[in-house]
Amino acid sequence: MIRRREGCRTVTTGPCTVKDGRPRIPPPRACPQPTTPGLMHMADILVLYYSRHGATAELARQVVRGVESIAGATARLRTVPEVSPVSAATQDAIPDQGPPYATHEELRDCDGLVLGSPTRFGNMAAPLKYFLDGTSALWLNGALDRKPAGVFTSTSTMHGGQESTLLSMMLPLLHHGMYLVGLPYTAEALVRTRSGGTPYGASHVSGRDKAPQLSEDERDLARLLGRRVAELARRLPEGARADG
Numbered sequence: 055m056i057r058r059r060e061g062c063r064t065v066t067t068g069p070c071t072v073k074d075g076r077p078r079i080p081p082p083r084a085c086p087q088p089t090t091p092g093l094m095h096m097a098d099i100l101v102l103y104y105s106r107h108g109a110t111a112e113l114a115r116q117v118v119r120g121v122e123s124i125a126g127a128t129a130r131l132r133t134v135p136e137v138s139p140v141s142a143a144t145q146d147a148i149p150d151q152g153p154p155y156a157t158h159e160e161l162r163d164c165d166g167l168v169l170g171s172p173t174r175f176g177n178m179a180a181p182l183k184y185f186l187d188g189t190s191a192l193w194l195n196g197a198l199d200r201k202p203a204g205v206f207t208s209t210s211t212m213h214g215g216q217e218s219t220l221l222s223m224m225l226p227l228l229h230h231g232m233y234l235v236g237l238p239y240t241a242e243a244l245v246r247t248r249s250g251g252t253p254y255g256a257s258h259v260s261g262r263d264k265a266p267q268l269s270e271d272e273r274d275l276a277r278l279l280g281r282r283v284a285e286l287a288r289r290l291p292e293g294a295r296a297d298g
């Protein structure tokens with residue numbers, strides 16, 4: 055079964071087929087569930103990140119705090135495995151430490167997504183890209199369509215490509231039909247910051263520091279990003295998860 059948004063409601067249709075490499079989504083066959091305007095529902099926000107040395111992980115923890123400062127919103131912190139030099143090789147299903155690895159089902163079922171990666175040559179890191187490249191079934195089904203999303207990153211240098219990484223992280227999310235959430239200049243921290251924090255998403259400049267220490271502004275902006283995604287998820291019509 056496929057669940058997708060139509061206008062302000064989620065409809066259930068039959069199985070999706072692929073012809074000539076294009077998804078063919080059949081018309082709705084179940085009665086659509088109307089959404090009461092103005093009614094807010096619980097929001098489950100997936101905070102999904104990759105971090106090698108802990109800086110992006112620290113941003114993720116602040117995003118979680120922001121999400122959880124919104125009544126009715128809960129955060130689910132998840133990471134992704136390393137990519138092996140032999141890509142067919144697998145890792146243990148549960149990491150030795152830190153949050154569990156995300157599943158595609160968790161991505162499908164979330165009401166909003168905040169995605170974080172260290173910058174690697176001005177782009178997101180391979181483990182996160184690898185996870186996203188595996189989401190074509192969700193794309194075919196429109197599973198993430200009209201869900202809010204935000205992005206965050208960490209670089210070692212101030213001008214080492216934060217914006218390019220954040221923007222490139224948005225591309226697959228746009229293909230999935232997600233509503234992208236940034237940070238506004240009405241936030242004092244964004245005007246004041248002398249390190250990370252951009253209108254495109256939260257960020258941190260780690261330098262050579264091995265023990266990640268966010269500045270106050272970086273921390274506040276990471277929390278604000280979590281809050282904004284959670285707030286929007288609460289306000290948008292009930293997500294795909296709701297009609298089972």
Ligand SMILES: Cc1cc2nc3c(=O)[nH]c(=O)nc-3n(C[C@H](O)[C@H](O)[C@H](O)COP(=O)(O)O)c2cc1C
Binds near residue numbers: 104111173175208210
């Ligand atoms: C392969 C590789 C490429 C990197 N590319 C960049 C880069 O383009 N710009 C930059 O400022 N830092 C770059 N870095 C540094 C990391 O982005 C930076 O140390 C980041 O804070 C690490 O985040 P983490 O602690 O979450 O792993 C790179 C690091 C690696 C290993």
